[in-house]
Amino acid sequence: MTELHGHGKARHRRKKTALLAGAPLALAAAGAMAYGTAFGVFGEGARPKASAAAAPAWADDTADGFASVHALGQKGTYGGKGGKTVTVRTLADLEKYATAREPYVIVVAATIPMNPKGKEIRVASDKTIVGAGTSGHIVGGGFFLGQGVHNVIIRNLTIRDSYQGIWNDKEHDWDAIQMDGAHHVWIDHNDLRRMADGLIDSRKDTTYVTVSWNRLSDNNKTFGIGWTENTTADLTIHHNWFRETGQRNPSTDNAAHAHLYNNYLQDAPGTDITSSYGNYARGRTKMVLENSYFEGVNNPVIKDGTAGLVQRGNVFTRTSGRNESGGTAFDPKSYYNYRLDKAADVPALLTSGAGPRSSIGTTVSAGPATAAAQSTLTVAKDGSGRYKSVQKAVDAVPAGNTSRVVIRIAPGTYREAVKVPANKPHITFEGTGRSRKDTVIVEGHAAGMTKPDGSGTYGTGGSATVAVEADDFQARNLTISNDFDEAKHQQLNGQQAVALRTAADRVRLDALIISGDQDTLLLDTAGKDRTGRVYLTNSYVIGNTDFVFGRATAVIDKCVLTLKKRWNGTSAGYVTAPSTPAGRKGFLITRTTIDGDVSARSFHLGRPWHAGGDASLDPQTTIRDSVLGAAVKAAPWTDMGGFSWKNDRFAEYNNEGPGAGAAGVDRPHLTDAQAATQETADWFGGWKPTGA
Structure with missing residues (x-):
């Protein structure tokens, strides 16, 4: 914020009434980010040829893991x-194109x-079958890939409900996805459920398969691999959430190379489904099992005496029974590159990121009033794009x-x-890039630093690595960071260091990492009397002091807010500091x-920022339907700058996790009636952000 807070004098505000109304979950409209069609105003090098459309990012995605390996002529x-x-x-059209000989x-x-x-x-062969955002559902059946079928992507779909009421069904071989002798498949x-x-x-002998970022739930025989005497299959299984699944999670029989990493196997207590086992290496399987998280699973890891299973970095919580490893396996990095997430981060990562995503399978079609052709500019550090810097590309926009x-920004820093x-x-x-980690925009300015031209200090807003003042801005699949080093600048008066500042309306952000320490994400408006609506999804925001703050009307949906320690290793901080004008919706x-790697009960969920006193x-933060880690204080709201949070709008609803707590005088909860008016759609009025 503009004044120092969290470690110094904070001059901000005080307020009045409590809970106001809000808005329903879910995005509104269709499509994900808007991606430009061709034609341009920037010359030949700025656009694709002729009238071809510039493909959305998901259309360029290719598989990782074993499905990326060049083999068998593919x-x-x-x-x-x-x-x-x-x-x-329709079923007729789906079958017509899925079975066609052409790609x-x-x-x-x-x-x-x-x-x-x-x-x-x-x-x-040569098919991509992809759900349009979250709207693609296959009900009562699925897909079969037979002998020799290859180069197939099945993505972003919900495939469900062929269950016939028989738990261990021997009569109905009705799968969501069955592969017999296929190769090079990405799921x-x-x-996938029921x-x-x-x-x-x-x-x-199906091989060269990658299974990634799926939700698999409410099923008995979940994911079986094998049914062969040959030891030829190579599979990568990563970042999948297995929840309430009985067996085969997966069961891997005679696989030459099975690489399982960063999966989350969860058996919740008190439900009708109880796991019989988790990961199983059978026959002559060679399995590498890394950085996965097992919660409540019976017999979490099993191996036959003939199998090789190497475990490293896994976390086991409330598990019981067999947990085995032994023998030798293989080095996955001799086949492909990959990057591990920390096992402790896996539950949060997958509960927010696995399954269909609003930004996949969608494009934005122009209506009559916006039929003007859209343009694409490219940025690459190595000179392979039209511009080498992001700012130069922005400067080129008229x-x-x-x-x-x-x-479009190529991987690089x-x-x-x-x-x-x-x-x-x-x-x-x-x-x-394939990951939001691959493309990084970073700077290290802080509020109290003097500008290079000597014209004064940056100030909080001016410290931003990326500052967005234009309406209808969108961003996806990248990292925005402020790496200002507080430890080296303790003498500096003004250590606020913003990574991303938005002061605009209709801002759509998806699949980002926004990283800093104090004042990481400033969600602002162009003026106190101006509207500034922001929708942030499927992203990480990292910080410690008021690291989500400002006066915008903003929804943070399906994200991970990661708490980090201060420069000196202490744990203390505040997640939000809204400065909402009266009569508006806040956060x-x-x-x-x-949650984060910090001490228990060390962070407040928020405090009221009355900017300039x-x-x-009338600041507002509502946190609902979320998971609160043990770092959250039992009394999660606090005062700021002489203004009591109790005079403003701070509330919770239907949260869970070790940091959640019952309603009380220090912990207001919405009633069901209030919650019905504080959902995502309520927050944005007439704006329907793309990505629904």
Whole structure:
């Protein structure tokens, strides 16, 4: 904030009444980030040729893990890329294109019931079948990939409900995805549940398979691998959430190389489904099991005497029974590169990030008033893009731009401060790496630092690594960081160091890492009387002191707010510091995890920031349907600058985790009636952010 807070004098505010109304969860409209079509105002090098459309980022995604390996005449797994993109809403159309000989990208944009029930569409090679945001559902059946079928991506779908009421069903071999002798298959970001038989069956020498970022739940025989005497199959299984699954999680029979990492196996107590075992290495399987998290699972890891299973870095909580390892396996990095997340981070990472995502499978179609062609600019440190810096690309956008400009930023670290001025709306920043970690925009300015031209200090807002002042801004798949070193600058008066500042309306942010210490994310408006709506999803925000703050109307949905220690190793801090004007909505944090590697009961969820001592403000933070770690104080709200939080709007609803607590005088909870008016859709009025 503008004044020092958290370690010095904080001059802010005081307020009045309590809980105001808010808005429903879920995004509103369709599509994810808006990605530009071709044609441009920047010259030949700034756009694709002729009238071809610039593909959204998900259309360029290719598999990692064993599905990325060049083998059997196939160079990785890229599905129907290069073929025609079709949108289907009926079973007839889905089957027509999935079984065709030509490559297709098939976007499923509706709920499609299988007829007859249990039907498995026989998918041909060179196909991508992808759900449009969260709207693609296959009900009562699934997909079959037969002998020799290859280069198939099944992604972002919900495949569910062929279950016939028989838990150990021997009669209905109705799977969500069955593979018999296929190769080079990528199964990613799906929600698979309640099938009569398996959620995934990888059988009969199916190989070069990657299964990633899926939710697998409410099923008995979940994920079986093998059914062969040959030891040929190579599979990578990472970042999947197995919840309430009985067996085969997975069961891996005679796999030559099975690499399992960063998976979350969860058996919640008191439910009707009890796990019989977790990961199982059978026969002559060679398995490497790394940095996974097992919670409440019976017999979490089992191996046959003939199998090799190497464990490292796994976490076991409330597990019982067999937990085995032994023999030799293999080095996954001799086949492909990968990066491990910490096992302790896996539950939060997967509960917020596994399953279908609003930013996959969608594009934004221009209506009559916005039919002007959109443009794409490229940035790359090595000179392979049109620009080497992000700011140079922003500078190239003409003032008063009326159609979307997508700035695609290649992997790399861009040390620069970037400003998107108010006269350049409709800009998208899009990292093009496989991970949000691959593309990093970073600077290290702090509020009290003197500007290079000697014109004064940066101030809190001026310290931002990325400052967005233009409406209709979007960003996805990158990291924005302020790496100011507090430890080295303890003499500095003004250690606020903002990573991202938004002072604009209709800002859409997805799949980001926003990292700093004090005042990481400033969600502001262009003026006290101006609206500033922000929707942040599927992202990490990292900090320790008021690290989400400002006067914007903002929803933080399905994110991880990561608490970090101060520069001297102490644990103390504040998550939010809203400065909401009266009559407006402030911060709504929903379906989010708040935790970190800090001491128990050391962080407040928020405090009221009356910027400049403005008593007319009415700060608001509502945290609902979220997981609160042990770091959260039992009395989670506190005063600031002489203003009592009890005179403002701070509340919780339906949270869980060790940091959650019962309603009380120091911990107000919404009633059900109040909660019904404080959901995501309520927060944005007439704006329907893309990404629903």
